[in-house]
Amino acid sequence: MTAPAPLTIDDLAPRLDGTAVIDVRTPAEYGSGHIPGAYNVPLDRLDEALPALRALAEKSELVVVCASGARSGTASGRLAGEGVAAASLDGGTSAWAGAGHALDRPAGGRAVWPMERQVRLAAGSLVVLGVLLDLALPGARVLSLLIGGGLVFSALTDTCGMAAVLSKLPYNRRRPGDGGLENTLGRLTERAAAN
Numbered sequence: 001m002t003a004p005a006p007l008t009i010d011d012l013a014p015r016l017d018g019t020a021v022i023d024v025r026t027p028a029e030y031g032s033g034h035i036p037g038a039y040n041v042p043l044d045r046l047d048e049a050l051p052a053l054r055a056l057a058e059k060s061e062l063v064v065v066c067a068s069g070a071r072s073g074t075a076s077g078r079l080a081g082e083g084v085a086a087a088s089l090d091g092g093t094s095a096w097a098g099a100g101h102a103l104d105r106p107a108g109g110r111a112v113w114p115m116e117r118q119v120r121l122a123a124g125s126l127v128v129l130g131v132l133l134d135l136a137l138p139g140a141r142v143l144s145l146l147i148g149g150g151l152v153f154s155a156l157t158d159t160c161g162m163a164a165v166l167s168k169l170p171y172n173r174r175r176p177g178d179g180g181l182e183n184t185l186g187r188l189t190e191r192a193a194a195n
Contacts, residue, residue: 001080001081001084001085002080003073003076003077003079003080003085003086003087003088004076004080004085004086005087006073006087006088006089006090007063007087007088007089007090008090008091009089009090009091009095009096009099009101010099012063012089012096013099013101015061016035016036017037018060018061019060019061019062019063020039020056020057020060020063020188020191021035021037021038021039021063021065021089022038022039022041022049022062022063022065022075022086023035023038023041023065023066023093024041024042024043024064024065024066024071024072024075025040025042025043025066025067025093025114025115026112026115026167026172027040027042028112028171029067029114029115029172031105032105032112033093033104033105034065034093034103035065035093035096035101035103035104036102036103036104037104038065038104039187039188040181040184041053041184041188042167042181043066043071043075043167044164045181046075046078046079048181048185049181049184049185049188050079050082050084052185052188052189052192053079053084053086053188054082054083055188055189056188056189056191056192057079057084057085057086058192059191059192060191061087062079062084062085062086062087063086063088063089064079064086064087064088064089065088065089065092065093065096066092066115067092067094067115068091068092068094068114068116069089069092069095070092070158071115072088072089072092073088073158074159075088076088094114112171112172115163115166115167115172116163118163118166118172119160119162119166122162123147123150123151123162126144126147127143127147127148129143130142130143130144130145130147150162
């Protein structure tokens with residue numbers, strides 16, 4: 001199956017109530033503001049949610065969203081490969097908010113940088129560190145070369161190992177007591193059964 005064409009903000013806004021929006025950002029990113037009614041299924045846990053998403057897709061339109069549209073495009077392609085139709089939202093939550101639409105922010109939600117920004121900070125810092133270390137330890141610039149090579153590989157394969165590592169850090173994980181993915185999967189299953 002081929003992934004459906006991406007949706008624009010103008011496509012989604014009028015039919016938001018009848019659409020299941022799946023936010024594939026990290027729990028912390030989701031907690032800092034998400035499209036109203038969106039369900040959080042982090043990209044690195046998409047396979048665990050596949051049965052619930054497949055059941056829901058049979059009853060409702062699915063749209064996947066992230067911060068900018070990059071991770072949701074990946075998710076849309078992965079779901080299509082599993083026979084689940086889910087369109088990606090062009091521009092993600094950034095474009096949604098930029099168009100003047102509200103974002104839900106749970107009580108106690110904390111602002112977290114989008115994953116793309118976290119990756120740029122980490123990669124840039126490691127490149128600078130490699131160059132500076134090379135002044136004291138000749139050959140340390142290899143670190144910068146490795147990071148640059150990783151970024152090229154990331155672009156060519158549309159994957160990001162650094163984002164996968166950063167998503168495991170405590171500030172990008174769910175907080176204790178928020179129900180976790182199991183709670184989200186239960187709500188997805190209930191919605192599929194109700195439709």
